[in-house]
Amino acid sequence: MSSSLTPDAPVFVAKTTGGRITDFVDQRVGGSGILREFGRKVFPDHWSFMFGEVALYSFVILLLSGTFLTFFFDPSMAETHYAGSYTPLKNVEMSVAYSSSLNISFDVRGGLFMRQVHHWSALLFVASVSVHMLRVFFTGAFRKPRELNWVVGGVLLILSMAAGFTGYSLPDDLLSGNGLRIIDGVIKSIPVIGTYTSFFLFGGEFPGTMIISRLYMLHILLVPALILLMIVMHLFMVVVHKHTQYPGPGRNDGNVVGYPLGPVYAAKAGGFFFIVFGVVALMAAFFTINPIWNYGPYDPSPVSAGTQPDWYIGFVDGALRLMPGTIGDWKVEQVWFGHVFTFNVLLPALVPAGILFTVMFTYPWIERWITKDNREHHVLDRPRNAPTRTAIGMAGFVWYCVMWAAAGSDLIATHFNVALNDVTYWLRALFFVGPVIAFVVTKRVALALQRKDREIALHGRETGRIVRLPHGEFIEVHAPLDEYKRYKLVGFESPAPLPAVPNEHGVVDRKENRRAKLSRWFFEDRVAPVTPAELEAAHGHHGSHEAVEAAASQKTLSH
Amino acid sequence: MGNHSDGSPNHSGTVATAGQNEVEKFQDPGIPPHRLRLADTDPRAAKKAERQVALLFGTSVVGTLIFLVSYFAIDLGNDSSIATIRLQNALLGIGTAFAMLGIGTGIVHWAKALMPDHEVSEERHAIRTEEDRQAAVRIVDDIVEETGIKRRPLIRNTLLGAVALAPLPALAIFGDLGPRPDFALAHTLWAPAPDGKLKRLARDPDGTPIKAADVTIGSAFHVIPEGLNELSEGRLNEKAKAVVLLMRLDPNELHPSPGRESWAYNGIVAYSKICTHVGCPVALYEQQTHHLLCPCHQSTFDLTQQCKVIFGPASRPLPQLPIAVDAEGYLVATSDFHEPVGPSYWEREQHVLIPNS
Numbered sequence: 001m002s003s004s005l006t007p008d009a010p011v012f013v014a015k016t017t018g019g020r021i022t023d024f025v026d027q028r029v030g031g032s033g034i035l036r037e038f039g040r041k042v043f044p045d046h047w048s049f050m051f052g053e054v055a056l057y058s059f060v061i062l063l064l065s066g067t068f069l070t071f072f073f074d075p076s077m078a079e080t081h082y083a084g085s086y087t088p089l090k091n092v093e094m095s096v097a098y099s100s101s102l103n104i105s106f107d108v109r110g111g112l113f114m115r116q117v118h119h120w121s122a123l124l125f126v127a128s129v130s131v132h133m134l135r136v137f138f139t140g141a142f143r144k145p146r147e148l149n150w151v152v153g154g155v156l157l158i159l160s161m162a163a164g165f166t167g168y169s170l171p172d173d174l175l176s177g178n179g180l181r182i183i184d185g186v187i188k189s190i191p192v193i194g195t196y197t198s199f200f201l202f203g204g205e206f207p208g209t210m211i212i213s214r215l216y217m218l219h220i221l222l223v224p225a226l227i228l229l230m231i232v233m234h235l236f237m238v239v240v241h242k243h244t245q246y247p248g249p250g251r252n253d254g255n256v257v258g259y260p261l262g263p264v265y266a267a268k269a270g271g272f273f274f275i276v277f278g279v280v281a282l283m284a285a286f287f288t289i290n291p292i293w294n295y296g297p298y299d300p301s302p303v304s305a306g307t308q309p310d311w312y313i314g315f316v317d318g319a320l321r322l323m324p325g326t327i328g329d330w331k332v333e334q335v336w337f338g339h340v341f342t343f344n345v346l347l348p349a350l351v352p353a354g355i356l357f358t359v360m361f362t363y364p365w366i367e368r369w370i371t372k373d374n375r376e377h378h379v380l381d382r383p384r385n386a387p388t389r390t391a392i393g394m395a396g397f398v399w400y401c402v403m404w405a406a407a408g409s410d411l412i413a414t415h416f417n418v419a420l421n422d423v424t425y426w427l428r429a430l431f432f433v434g435p436v437i438a439f440v441v442t443k444r445v446a447l448a449l450q451r452k453d454r455e456i457a458l459h460g461r462e463t464g465r466i467v468r469l470p471h472g473e474f475i476e477v478h479a480p481l482d483e484y485k486r487y488k489l490v491g492f493e494s495p496a497p498l499p500a501v502p503n504e505h506g507v508v509d510r511k512e513n514r515r516a517k518l519s520r521w522f523f524e525d526r527v528a529p530v531t532p533a534e535l536e537a538a539h540g541h542h543g544s545h546e547a548v549e550a551a552a553s554q555k556t557l558s559h
Numbered sequence: 560m561g562n563h564s565d566g567s568p569n570h571s572g573t574v575a576t577a578g579q580n581e582v583e584k585f586q587d588p589g590i591p592p593h594r595l596r597l598a599d600t601d602p603r604a605a606k607k608a609e610r611q612v613a614l615l616f617g618t619s620v621v622g623t624l625i626f627l628v629s630y631f632a633i634d635l636g637n638d639s640s641i642a643t644i645r646l647q648n649a650l651l652g653i654g655t656a657f658a659m660l661g662i663g664t665g666i667v668h669w670a671k672a673l674m675p676d677h678e679v680s681e682e683r684h685a686i687r688t689e690e691d692r693q694a695a696v697r698i699v700d701d702i703v704e705e706t707g708i709k710r711r712p713l714i715r716n717t718l719l720g721a722v723a724l725a726p727l728p729a730l731a732i733f734g735d736l737g738p739r740p741d742f743a744l745a746h747t748l749w750a751p752a753p754d755g756k757l758k759r760l761a762r763d764p765d766g767t768p769i770k771a772a773d774v775t776i777g778s779a780f781h782v783i784p785e786g787l788n789e790l791s792e793g794r795l796n797e798k799a800k801a802v803v804l805l806m807r808l809d810p811n812e813l814h815p816s817p818g819r820e821s822w823a824y825n826g827i828v829a830y831s832k833i834c835t836h837v838g839c840p841v842a843l844y845e846q847q848t849h850h851l852l853c854p855c856h857q858s859t860f861d862l863t864q865q866c867k868v869i870f871g872p873a874s875r876p877l878p879q880l881p882i883a884v885d886a887e888g889y890l891v892a893t894s895d896f897h898e899p900v901g902p903s904y905w906e907r908e909q910h911v912l913i914p915n916s
Contacts, residue, residue, distance in 0.1 A: 041681070042679055042681040045678075057871060069825065072791070076687070080666070085635070086641075103746040105644070106635070107635060108642060109630055109633075109635055109647070110630060110647075110651050112644060112647075112648045113647075113648050113651045113652055113655075116648070116652075117655075123747070135842065142695055145686060178839055178840075178855065181837070181839060182837045182838065182839060182855060182903075183837045184837075184838060185834075185836065185838040185839075185902035186837055188902050188903065188904040188905075189837075189903060189904070190905075191905055193905075194742060194904055194905050195740045195744070195904045195905055195906055196737075196739070198740075198904075199737040199738060199739070199740045199743075200733065200736040200737040201736070201737070202737065203736060204737050204738050204743075204796070205743055205744070205793075205796045205799070205800075206799055206838070207795050207796065207799060208737075208796060210737075225793065240686060242683055242903070243688070248589075249587060249588050249589060249590060249591055250590030250680060251591045252587065253683070254682065254683055255680045255681060255682075255683055256680070256681045256683055257590060257679070257680045258678060258679070258680055259678065259679070260679060260898070263670070263674050264670050264674045264675065267666050267667070267669060267670035267674060268666075268667055268670045268671070270666060271662070271663045271664070271665070271666030271667040271669075271670065272663060272667065273662030273663070274659045274660065274662040274666070275660060275663035275664060275667070276663075277655070277659040277663070278655070278656045278657075278658075278661075278663055279656070279659030279660075281652050281653075281655035281656040281659060282652060282653075284648075284652050284655075285648060285649045285650075285651070285652020285653055285655075285656060286649065286652065298795075299764070299795070299798070300798045300799035300802060300833075300840065301763050301781060301782075301783070301798060301802045301840055302840065302842065303833065303839055303840045303842045303854055303855065304854070305842075305843065305854040306854070307854055307855055317856075320836075320837065320856050320872055321856045321857060321872060322872075323647070323869070323872045324871070324872065325836065325858065325868055325872045325873040325874035325875075326868050326873075326874055331873035331874045332688045332874050333875060333876070333903055335908050338908050338909065339905055339906070339908060340903045340904065340905055340906075340907045340908055341900070342874070342903040342904075344836070344872050344873070344874045345836065345837060345902070345903070348872070367777055378683060409857065410668035410854070410857060420857060421870055424857065424870075424871075445770075450707040464814025484588055484591040486585070487585055487587060487588055490584075490585045491585060492585065529584075529585075530585075530586055531583065531584065531585070532583055532584075533583075542745060547758070
């Protein structure tokens with residue numbers, strides 16, 4: 001300490017205003033270490049990394065617009081007579097919640113705008129979380145060390161749907177009231193505790209006078225707090241792991257290639273928040289969402305045709321529609337031991353969502369078990385280079401989409417002038433066949449793309465220039481790739497099936513046998529990256545078909 | 560040039576394995592050389608980009624002004640028309656969009672055109688050192704060892720038991736979230752009054768009673784029990800169970816099962832409007848086919864077969880309300896439904912057995 005006070009010891013003095021402010025803050029609260037760590041931290045850049053950002057930003061917009069709405073919304077279900085400025089509903093009996101939602105729309109300046117911003121960004125939030133998860137799945141970003149962050153992401157997806165649904169019901173309009181009634185019907189189908197759960201949730205019989213205020217509390221306090229907690233964990237892990245990067249020249253599992261956080265990456269990401277907000281504002285300006293004044297207050301008797309839930313609940317609603325309640329004269333609902341087992345509701349409500357989320361949460365461990373790949377991965381897979389995983393993902397995606405489409409079966413029927421029953425029959429068939437078709441087609445497409453990559457790596461890209469050789473043959477001239485572009489096409493792994501390995505007793509147990517079978521299924525169809533020798537062979541005989549064919553036929557084949 | 564480099568064409572599906580031709584792999588050529596942008600080399604291009612960014616920020620200012628003007632200049636007053644609100648909503652949205660997009664695109668353009676775009680490479684560090692990793696496992700093992708929990712199963716088991724039971728009060732304290740269901744779902748407002756007076760069928764929503772003579776063949780009525788609208792409490796709860804659809808068919812088209820012959824009057828039948836699937840109102844009546852269709856999940860019920868399910872996810876027919884005509888010619892319910900209406904629930908079967916009187 002004393003040495004630093006001696007006049008000739010060099011004392012660091014910041015020269016710029018920014019530097020002085022930084023130094024002032026640092027000397028009082030510290031943080032130079034953090035700034036040193038993060039100020040220039042490198043982030044890889046790719047358009048597909050935006051989806052997670054969109055999710056984060058739409059959540060921020062939700063917090064901002066939602067806070068505004070709470071100042072005017074009253075979640076009471078007490079009866080009142082509407083006295084606001086929307087004439088068609090003057091003096092109509094309705095709940096205070098619905099009345100205050102109308103007031104937000106018609107009597108608070110900018111209230112309708114904020115409602116629409118809130119609803120659109122909620123839809124965007126769930127959508128971007130979903131697309132982000134698809135990106136992570138198809139690029140293999142969930143692999144070690146990021147399995148736990150994948151799980152946190154899955155929890156966020158569920159929470160985002162919970163946030164959406166609890167908010168959707170708050171205006172207490174006819175549409176959302178019918179949605180709640182469906183939820184009530186599903187809850188009642190749960191064995192043993194269903195009826196009690198329904199009575200406890202609604203504070204008695206449906207609809208009761210409690211549900212809106214209870215959902216309100218969940219919607220503005222519990223669910224957003226959990227989402228915030230999960231986002232903090234999610235981002236914390238992103239910092240710990242550092243971001244993944246797409247494969248390419250100069251990128252490997254030991255480095256991060258990209259732009260430094262300050263200024264470029266921060267500017268792009270920060271600017272992007274405003275772009276997301278701007279786009280949401282445009283949607284709120286021009287596309288009406290949830291016009292509750294058209295639906296009227298909740299009344300258990302009427303219902304409008306063509307009712308639709310918000311998109312993210314669609315797959316469950318679609319599953320409910322697809323399930324037949326009777327098969328011939330046999331009732332799917334069964335009475336056993338004097339109790340009702342409502343399989344026609346229970347199965348579609350729980351099984352598909354259960355399978356989707358179980359497979360989603362456990363997939364990183366399943367793949368790790370099959371492939372025995374315990375290495376850390378920071379370089380992503382191009383989806384084509386992991387054909388089986390990509391095919392599994394597409395099978396799940398198509399399955400989801402079939403159920404989702406089923407939620408609009410009546411609209412499909414009316415828009416395309418086909419029989420409603422036929423739409424349902426087709427979708428029932430697709431429910432089972434669709435994922436299989438998707439699996440096979442996707443895997444073939446991925447392998448075909450890999451072959452195309454090989455072709456390009458070996459022979460260059462097509463130039464479209466046709467040349468006639470002296471002996472009369474026409475050939476197309478191919479331009480060779482530079483080494484950077486080529487590396488992108490050849491720099492991937494193509495693991496071979498792992499045969500069963502005996503355990504310490506020298507025995508191949510059944511589990512290991514099963515794993516080996518799955519490993520074969522996973523990796524047997526594969527395309528190996530081009531090797532320098534192959535490239536050499538292709539170049540040595542450029543333009544000569546026979547020679548290249550000969551080089552190809554020298555290969556031994558895996559099966 | 561054909562598909563000739565990726566394996567034998569007559570061997571379907573598979574191509575070369577990695578094991579063969581494993582001469583070597585391609586070497587990573589490293590990050591591609593940096594390409595300068597126009598703005599890096601030409602000061603005029605840089606100046607142009609600078610002006611573009613400034614213009615975008617200027618657009619944002621315009622957007623903010625649009626927002627403020629449309630907020631204060633358009634008066635919603637007391638009887639604002641929907642057109643005024645739409646106009647204001649559109650202008651507020653456009654203003655916000657310009658304000659936000661101006662800033663956003665401006666910053667991004669600035670970053671892309673003017674800030675250094677050199678991609679740099681940074682080493683990844685292991686999340687933890689190998690030494691830490693082993694130390695952490697040792698520490699956990701030591702902690703577990705020092706507690707002695709493995710050696711003292713009595714402590715472990717009693718602790719597990721206590722911890723397992725401790726959350727029960729936290730669950731129990733939610734017991735007052737709602738009343739016990741008991742028989743609430745078994746009864747509706749259609750049950751005759753204690754003095755034996757039968758409930759009249761009334762129009763939904765105004766509550767005027769319906770005369771049998773008003774119901775012509777082919778017509779359909781949305782029906783509520785008389786007196787529902789006068790309830791001061793629980794009106795919606797009762798309505799949620801009691802709504803009924805009333806239709807009149809040619810009596811020859813009805814095929815009542817034994818015991819239900821007297822439930823219809825002159826071809827007039829009344830069925831619960833609450834779907835037996837998950838409880839939506841079965842609001843669509845196809846007059847020609849005598850089908851009732853639920854708009855939520857498309858369960859279809861056939862009136863001529865006592866509302867048997869003929870399509871969709873519902874499993875049970877809609878419950879029928881037995882009706883008759885009173886001395887003044889009004890339709891009345893001779894009893895409550897003989898089974899609970901709406902979606903199934905665990906205890907439903909017991910409630911079917913409860914005699915309705």
